[in-house]
Amino acid sequence: MVRPPVDLSVNVGGLALRYPTLMGSGCYGTGAEFAPFADLSRIGAIVLKSATLAPRLGNAMPRLVHTPAGLLNAIGLQNPGIDWLVEHEIAALGGMPCPIVGSAAGFSVDEYAQVCGRLDASPEISAIELNISCPNVASEGETFACDANLTASVVRAARAATRKPLIVKLSPNVTDIAAIAREAERAGADALAVVNTVRGMAIDVERWEPRLGNVAGGLSGPAIRPIAVLAVYEVARAVRIPIVGQGGIANASDALEFILAGASAVGIGTANFLDPRVPERIAVELAEYLASRNLRAISEIVGRANAGFATPEQREGDAG
Amino acid sequence: MAVSASRVHETRVVARIEATAGVVVLRMQAPELAAIARPGQFVMAIPPGEASAAVALGLYDADAESVSLLFFVAGKRTKVLAALRPGEPLVLLGPLGNGFDLRDAPKDVAIVAGGVGIASVLLAALELLRAGARVRLFYGARTARLLVERERFASAGCEIVLATDDGTAGLRGFVTDALASAHMPALILACGPTPMLRATATIAASANVPAQLALExxxxxxxxxxxxxxxxxxxxxxxxxxxxxxxxxxxxxxxxxxxxxxxxxxxxx
Known part of the structure; x- marks a missing residue:
């Protein structure tokens, strides 16, 4: 008997994707950098590097430390500013074979709103990720995602600036991520990205000094996966909007943990630094996993390991 | 927009030489990569197994059928690469980076290499020698044992000036001290640790000689x-x-x- 094809498509708060994989912001350039190494028609979407209103030179070097099970980074939002980005880089992305998600960063509610406005006006941009959780900028970069009231105000302002799907990226460096998630949902987020990097540092024992120019950085990769899976599990019980689960996903089994915890799609960042073909491979293996269980669609298993999980899609699935 | 993964090379190890303890030269069957690789470019090598990131390695040598990578075993990822044996597969992404600009290169060139920097300068030396240039290699390391592949450069026609921290080969001191006291070339190429590159830049600037530095x-x-x-x-x-x-x-x-x-x-x- 010929099995019908497995449906890997997902809808992330209005962002329709053929594959449930988003290339993590800051890990994938504009996508063009990876075109010689990956088939961009077999990934879900590319999330651009976060942009601020004004150009930023970023942090002092070193910006990267390889650790036993992941990567510490402190890039510091180096970017040419949103105007330059829109005119010179985003405008060149029209031919990309997958949707492009813009990423907005900032240091005030108003700055976030302005960056979102510029991304909203760019036809090449299918959705906007609100990066309120960068751990690597000197002052208030991450403050937004660490405070429920600030999260609410910045999401409200962004919501007012765009009608495109708005994905709010949350920080794991909080006491109660579910409470922050609820505020983001109430303020108008269409989806949540869970999670950004975990704060960390490394010390050079020969020179007796921090290894990163910025001292502190964000840890990604397999080391943080259990932290991220729990965050998705808790957020999925607290909100009804879709979740993009991310944190150390390097294969289909990793991705399935997030999906079963309640993520509708997954973000892939650091694994692209091992092998840019990882996202394509994950899609193939997810299809095989579903087919071997006689399941037709990835959406059927979202949240299935999470008894307290109930999105509208999930309830619909149960009824069917 | 290209959608084909055109610069992914699924290669196979054809030779593995331990230049000295902890320094490995791997040769891979990779004709497509060899055909387009230029001096000073690098590849990302994907270590088999559970590594969390690929390893950037200079393209050390190339012929029509193969490329060679020279690396020091310095951590988990290079240890995995060093364990590869002839016949085993290795995926390489590349060639990457700009490489040295050898167009209209002068006929008297100095190449400064420190430590693992030697891995990125052989192809440049070969191209310059083919064009009829005099090529002097100023080569420094901690100790004589780590001055690997000297014969490869010498047999190709390079003049070689050595320096070691401990004086076990050549000048005792920095390789840039040897460069500073030498007759100045018309062009300097360099690859090595940042202090060596800074010193090279200072020497080049004071002698008004152009220098191209390959950064690590x-x-x-x-x-x-x-x-x-x-x-x-x-x-x-x-x-x-x-x-x-x-x-x-x-x-x-x-x-x-x-x-x-x-x-x-x-x-x-």
Whole structure:
């Protein structure tokens, strides 16, 4: 008997994707950098590097430390500013074979709103990720995602600036991520990205000094996966909007943990630094996993390991 | 927009030589990569197994059918690569980076290499020698044992000046001390640790000789996607990313994408 094809498509708060994989912001350039190494028609979407209103030179070097099970980074939002980005880089992305998600960063509610406005006006941009959780900028970069009231105000302002799907990226460096998630949902987020990097540092024992120019950085990769899976599990019980689960996903089994915890799609960042073909491979293996269980669609298993999980899609699935 | 993964090379190890304890030269069957690789470029090698990141390695040598990589075993990922044996597969991404600019190169060139920097300069030496240039290799390491592959350079026709920290071969001291006291060439190429490159840049500037420096840095992606490996450049540099002007006229370029080779006079480090 010929099995019908497995449906890997997902809808992330209005962002329709053929594959449930988003290339993590800051890990994938504009996508063009990876075109010689990956088939961009077999990934879900590319999330651009976060942009601020004004150009930023970023942090002092070193910006990267390889650790036993992941990567510490402190890039510091180096970017040419949103105007330059829109005119010179985003405008060149029209031919990309997958949707492009813009990423907005900032240091005030108003700055976030302005960056979102510029991304909203760019036809090449299918959705906007609100990066309120960068751990690597000197002052208030991450403050937004660490405070429920600030999260609410910045999401409200962004919501007012765009009608495109708005994905709010949350920080794991909080006491109660579910409470922050609820505020983001109430303020108008269409989806949540869970999670950004975990704060960390490394010390050079020969020179007796921090290894990163910025001292502190964000840890990604397999080391943080259990932290991220729990965050998705808790957020999925607290909100009804879709979740993009991310944190150390390097294969289909990793991705399935997030999906079963309640993520509708997954973000892939650091694994692209091992092998840019990882996202394509994950899609193939997810299809095989579903087919071997006689399941037709990835959406059927979202949240299935999470008894307290109930999105509208999930309830619909149960009824069917 | 290209959608084919055209620069992914599924190669096979054809030879493995331990140049000295802890320094490995791997030769891979990779005709397509060999055909397009230029001196000073690098590849990202994907270690088999559970590694969390690929390893950036200079393209050491190449012939019609194969490329060679020379590396020091320094951590988990290079240890995995060093364990590869002939017949085993290895995926390489590349060639990456700009490489040395050897167009209209003069006929008297000095190459300065420190430690593992030797891995990125052989192809340049070979190309210059083929063009009839005099090539002097100023080669430094901690100790004589680590001055690997000297015979390869010598047999190709390089003149070699050695320096070691402990005096076990050549001059006792820095290789740049040897360069400073030598007859100045018309062009300097260099690859090695940052202090060596800085000293080379100073010597080149005072002698008014152009220098191309291949920078070493920790990479994450190696393809220009993460901005983890930047170096300050003057705004006017042809290698400056096309960014808006900053107040101090400095831009930060990606070593992996705009480099790894930069003109010494344009660096502001």
């Amino acid at each position: 840095e920790t990479f994450a992606c190696g393809v220009g996607g993460c901005w983890g490996c930047v170096v300050p450049l003057v705004q006017e540099s042809a290698q400056a990313p096309h960014f808006p002007k900053t107040r101090d006229g400095i831009v930060r370029a990606r070593i992996c994408a705009e480099g790894p080779v930069f003109s010494a006079s344009e660096l502001r480090w």
